[in-house]
Structure formats: structure tokens, C-alpha cells
Amino acid sequence: MRIAICVKEVPDPTAVKRIDDGSHRLVRSGENTLNPYDRHAIEAAVQIKEGPAPDTEITIVTMAPESAGRSVDRALAQGGDRSIHIADEAAAGSDLLGTARVLAAALKRESFDLILLGQQAADSECYVMAGLVAELLEVPCVTQAASIELADGSVTVKRQVETGYDTVKAQMPCVVSVSDAINDPRYPPLPAIMGAKRKPHEVVTLAELGVDASTVGAAGAATSVGGLSKPAGRGDTIVLEDDGTAAEQLLAFLVEKKVVA
Amino acid sequence: MAGIAVLCEVQGGEVARGSIGVLEEAARLGAALGESVDAIVCGSGLDDAKLAALGGFGATTVRVADDALLASGIAQPVVDACATAQEAGGYRYWLAAASIMTADALAGLAARLGAGIVIDAVELHAEGGALVTRRSGLGDSVLAHCGFTSTVGVVVTRANAFAATDGNGGTAPVERFAPTFRAWSQAVTLVGHEDAVETGPDISAADVLVAGGRGLGDASGFGQIEELATAFGGAVAATRAVVDAGWYPYSAQVGQTGKTVTPKLYVACGISGAIQHKVGMQGSGTIVAINKDKNAPIFDYADFGIVGDLNAVVPQLTALVKARG
Numbered sequence A: 001m002r003i004a005i006c007v008k009e010v011p012d013p014t015a016v017k018r019i020d021d022g023s024h025r026l027v028r029s030g031e032n033t034l035n036p037y038d039r040h041a042i043e044a045a046v047q048i049k050e051g052p053a054p055d056t057e058i059t060i061v062t063m064a065p066e067s068a069g070r071s072v073d074r075a076l077a078q079g080g081d082r083s084i085h086i087a088d089e090a091a092a093g094s095d096l097l098g099t100a101r102v103l104a105a106a107l108k109r110e111s112f113d114l115i116l117l118g119q120q121a122a123d124s125e126c127y128v129m130a131g132l133v134a135e136l137l138e139v140p141c142v143t144q145a146a147s148i149e150l151a152d153g154s155v156t157v158k159r160q161v162e163t164g165y166d167t168v169k170a171q172m173p174c175v176v177s178v179s180d181a182i183n184d185p186r187y188p189p190l191p192a193i194m195g196a197k198r199k200p201h202e203v204v205t206l207a208e209l210g211v212d213a214s215t216v217g218a219a220g221a222a223t224s225v226g227g228l229s230k231p232a233g234r235g236d237t238i239v240l241e242d243d244g245t246a247a248e249q250l251l252a253f254l255v256e257k258k259v260v261a
Numbered sequence B: 001m002a003g004i005a006v007l008c009e010v011q012g013g014e015v016a017r018g019s020i021g022v023l024e025e026a027a028r029l030g031a032a033l034g035e036s037v038d039a040i041v042c043g044s045g046l047d048d049a050k051l052a053a054l055g056g057f058g059a060t061t062v063r064v065a066d067d068a069l070l071a072s073g074i075a076q077p078v079v080d081a082c083a084t085a086q087e088a089g090g091y092r093y094w095l096a097a098a099s100i101m102t103a104d105a106l107a108g109l110a111a112r113l114g115a116g117i118v119i120d121a122v123e124l125h126a127e128g129g130a131l132v133t134r135r136s137g138l139g140d141s142v143l144a145h146c147g148f149t150s151t152v153g154v155v156v157t158r159a160n161a162f163a164a165t166d167g168n169g170g171t172a173p174v175e176r177f178a179p180t181f182r183a184w185s186q187a188v189t190l191v192g193h194e195d196a197v198e199t200g201p202d203i204s205a206a207d208v209l210v211a212g213g214r215g216l217g218d219a220s221g222f223g224q225i226e227e228l229a230t231a232f233g234g235a236v237a238a239t240r241a242v243v244d245a246g247w248y249p250y251s252a253q254v255g256q257t258g259k260t261v262t263p264k265l266y267v268a269c270g271i272s273g274a275i276q277h278k279v280g281m282q283g284s285g286t287i288v289a290i291n292k293d294k295n296a297p298i299f300d301y302a303d304f305g306i307v308g309d310l311n312a313v314v315p316q317l318t319a320l321v322k323a324r325g
């Protein structure tokens, strides 16, 4: 079986994020890391390989500047066999539609049985890439999978909806995005981290994928940000590090605010 | 392109309140832009008389796709229905209140139409003769004024962003149409469904909620959450991560897909504070967060935050609250 996993490099979620006033884009020059939600997609693929389909090949696919190589290695270390890294300056500033066009073009070149994504990106907190990519590939799509089972050329997924849990069956090839509760991603052992660099890396440009650069990136963006403003905040927050007395201080605060009698 | 289409979701035979809120907001936007608003409803065995009532919330016409393929709540057949409606209607904008189905359906529609899509819009404005959204981002620290360069624009609004009124009692004509379904949309089927069962106290009615997330470590971690909730005379809430993992029942879930709650006090323990959780609890009176990561987004919207190990803080707090008796 051939599994592709779309992974995104995002600014370190533990760092303060900022939007550039001029370009209206997220500042990505700080410390970057693999989107934590995508680690669940990689783990899901590794579990398929360790379980029902041992002959699985796992391909990591990302669209990111060349500097994202470290995040690609990180994804490979966690269980990828090879990577396709779409690096092209013309792709910078892509919105959801542009990114989906690029990813779909890369995925279309090969025949993957299963295409996995994370539930959302930690920077944008969008959660719809799977739906866009599946439509461009004209394949079935299931999002927010809490579990995945394989049988007879299809995947059976349990997923939460507003009214409860649905069990949905999709024929492969298909696109599945996974919930962050589907598994506990393992940290790769040191040899796997060392070995990642030696795995096959393919760096491709938009031209090599046959993507018309005017339909993606900032130039081809279908959405445009004309300005930024600050929303009304919630007001003051008291934050303190627990030194053993935090619970007492909290209770005093609640009593003072008359939240607790 | 002309007009605004609002994808309205039917759940349990009723049009979702969130859909009605967006329909009303679309009507205000349409008035400012000089565009009429159609409600698009997909389902199976739908009741036209009930749907005509969407006219009382601003719909000029209610366009209905009624087909067994639309009964399951699976998004891709809905993409087909919306695309068919778009061929006939030539809409300039598509809107929907965020839900599991609508977000996926409008994402698919955007891809098929080559339309831009804005997620998590919290305001819709008419500016320069066009729709410009306010897209909330980075833990609600910034509002991007986000519009479109594409001929069609697609918007998924944040859950709870637009509250529904009782409407003016008017009605609109209901027109049925037959979608053209694509092969791949039929290659995904619903094979089972478990209804969420209400267990324990109704969290929507509780004055105090103590909420647990993945920081509890495992299902047994909810023991101390329950003890604190009992000490406060409140109830227990949960994130999707722990519900999906089977640590706690779905009826306790707060957030975009779960419940919206407004207790006097919300104590979030081991919860990172993802937007999809926040939208369900940000209306709470006082918000307390206990998290060992000082950069966790939950601290951005807490009134009182404790950076620390919940396994130390929660039992201490329980003892102190009990001692006050």
C-alpha cells in the first residue's frame, strides 16, 4: 500500500505569533516546527504499516520553503520512507485554495491509496485542507477520524459529528484527516533521527509539477487581506507560576470576585 | 455573479440555529450589497412547509435538494448539490455556520469552483460593494479584513458568531432541485451511527464547570476533576481530545462540535485552549486555567491562570474549597 502524508511546517506553537503589518502574512522567520497535529497522521500511517499492511510505503509531502528541510527530516524520522518537498518562491503566500492546488498536483503524479492529513494547522487553525485536496483529486474524503480500519480496499473511520459518532466507509484511494485523539505519537529513537537524512528526498518546483504559478502563491491567491485590526480582548488576566500557594491565591480571587461564597 | 447562498443545515428535522443566525446576517449583508439571499437546504424527506419559514429569517427563495444520498450528513454529496445550485443560481457568495458537515462541504465547493474560502469569519461587512470578512486569528489576537479576488467567495463563519432571532414569521417559496452526483461522492457511505447519550448532569445548566483535557494523562485523571466539581457543587466538562479518546462521555464535551456553555465559573485543567474549544466556553463568567505550559493559548482568555502541574493544584484546590464548606 502507498500512503502519502501531507505535513506543514508551522511557527513553534509555544512561541508568540505575529502577523506582519505590511504583507499581512504570518511572520515565519522564528523557530519553526512540524505541525503537532500532523504527527498523529504519521503515527496512524506507521500503525498501518506495523499492523495490517506491512508492505506499506510512507511518503511525506510538504509545500514549504527549502529551509523546512529539518521539519521534513523530523517527519521522516517518525516513520516516513521518503519525502516530496515542494519548494518554490512562487508558492509563498498561498492561501488554502493555492496550497490545495499545489498539494493535489504533487499527489496526482503518483498513485497513492491513502492520503492522510492532520486535523488542522496549529498556526491558522483552519481544518478544511482535506476537503479541498480530495475534491481536486476527485476522490472520497473523510475528516476528523478518531479511528481508522482497513479492509477490502476501503477505510472505515469513526468520527465525531454534532449528534454523536458516525462510522463512515470510504473506498480507496481516498483522503482522510485524523483527530488528535486517534493515537499517541511516539518520539522517534535517536537512530531514526540520524537515519532520516539518508532517506530519499525529492525537492520539486511548481514547474516540475506542471502548476501554473499564477494560480498559486500570493499572486494567485483567491483571498486577500486588506487590513488588520485588534479585537476587543477579554480584559486583565492574572497568571502566576505555582509555588505551592497558587490554589490558595486562586480561591482568594474567586471569593473576592464573589464567584465562590 | 449575483446573490448570496446560505447553506443551511438540518439536524434532527430542524434547521440548525447556527444556520438561521448566518441567514439573518446574510440578509443584512445582502441589503447593504443589493444582493438577494437564498437558503440552500440538503437532506432527505424534508418538510417544505417547515423550510418555507426560512423566509422569516431573510431568505428570498429556499432551494431544496432532497435525496437519499443527502440523508447521511456526509459532505461530498452536499458539495454536488451546492455545485448544482451554483450552476443555476450563479451566486457571488456562499456562506455557512461552521459545523463538521458544512465546513467540509464548502471546502469542496471552493475547490470545485476555484473560489477563495475564509474560515472562522466572525463579522461580515459590505465594503466597496463587496463582502469583506473579519477573520479572527492567532488565538483571537488579530482580526484580518479578508475579502476575495475570485469571482465567487466562500465563507465558513465561526460557530456561535451570529445568534438567531425568532424571525418575522414570514415565508419564502420553496423550490426543489435535483443535484448531479459525482462518482467519488458516492464512494463514501455512512455505515453506522451512535447517538450521543446524555449522561450525568446537564452541563449547560451548571453554575460551575470543571473541565478536563488531555493534560489529565488518562481516563483516571477525571477522578480529581469530579472531586473538584463536587466540591464546587458543579459539573464536569471535557475537550474533544479526551472524548474522542474515550476518557469521558460525549455529553460533557464543550466546543464547536460539542455544547456551548456559560457557567459563572469555568475551570480548565490540562486544556490547551484551541479555538474550537474556546467557542463553546468563552461566554463563561470567570475563566480559570491550570496548565503546565505558560504559552498555552488558554491563558490568553483566562481571568486567572496558574502555570503548574494540575496533579498538584487540583487536589489542593479541592481541599481548600471543601474546607470552606
Ligand SMILES: Cc1cc2nc3c(=O)[nH]c(=O)nc-3n(C[C@H](O)[C@H](O)[C@H](O)COP(=O)(O)OP(=O)(O)OC[C@H]3O[C@@H](n4cnc5c(N)ncnc54)[C@H](O)[C@@H]3O)c2cc1C
Residues within 6 Å of the ligand: A006, A007, A008, A009, A026, A035, A037, A038, A061, A062, A063, A064, A093, A094, A095, A096, A097, A099, A103, A116, A117, A118, A119, A120, A121, A122, A123, A124, A125, A126, A127, A128, A129, A130, A223, B116, B117, B118, B119, B120, B135, B136, B137, B138
Ligand atoms: C492566522 C491565519 C489564518 C488564515 N486563514 C486563512 C483563511 O481563512 N483562508 C485561506 O485561504 N487561508 C488562510 N490562511 C492561510 C493558510 O493557512 C495557508 O494557505 C496554508 O498554506 C494552508 O492552509 P492551512 O494550513 O490553514 O490548512 P488546514 O486546513 O489548517 O490544514 C490541515 C492539514 O493540511 C495539511 N497541510 C496544510 N498546509 C500544508 C502544506 N503547506 N504542505 C503540506 N500539507 C499541508 C496538513 O496535514 C494540515 O494538518 C491563514 C493563515 C493564518 C496564519
Ligand SMILES: Cc1cc2nc3c(=O)[nH]c(=O)nc-3n(C[C@H](O)[C@H](O)[C@H](O)COP(=O)(O)OP(=O)(O)OC[C@H]3O[C@@H](n4cnc5c(N)ncnc54)[C@H](O)[C@@H]3O)c2cc1C
Residues within 6 Å of the ligand: A119, A120, A127, A144, A180, B099, B100, B212, B213, B214, B215, B216, B238, B239, B240, B241, B242, B253, B254, B255, B256, B257, B258, B259, B269, B270, B271, B272, B273, B274, B275, B276, B277, B280, B290, B291, B292, B293, B296, B308, B309, B310, B311
Ligand atoms: C472541526 C473541529 C471541531 C472541533 N470541535 C471541538 C469541540 O467541540 N471541543 C473541543 O474541545 N475541541 C474541539 N476540536 C479539537 C480542538 O481543536 C483541540 O484539538 C482540542 O480541544 C484539544 O484538546 P486538549 O486541550 O484536551 O488537548 P491538548 O491540545 O493536547 O492540550 C493538553 C494541554 O494539557 C497541558 N498539560 C499536560 N500535562 C499537564 C499537567 N500535568 N498539568 C497541567 N497541564 C498539563 C499541556 O500543556 C496542554 O496545553 C475540534 C477540532 C476540529 C478540527
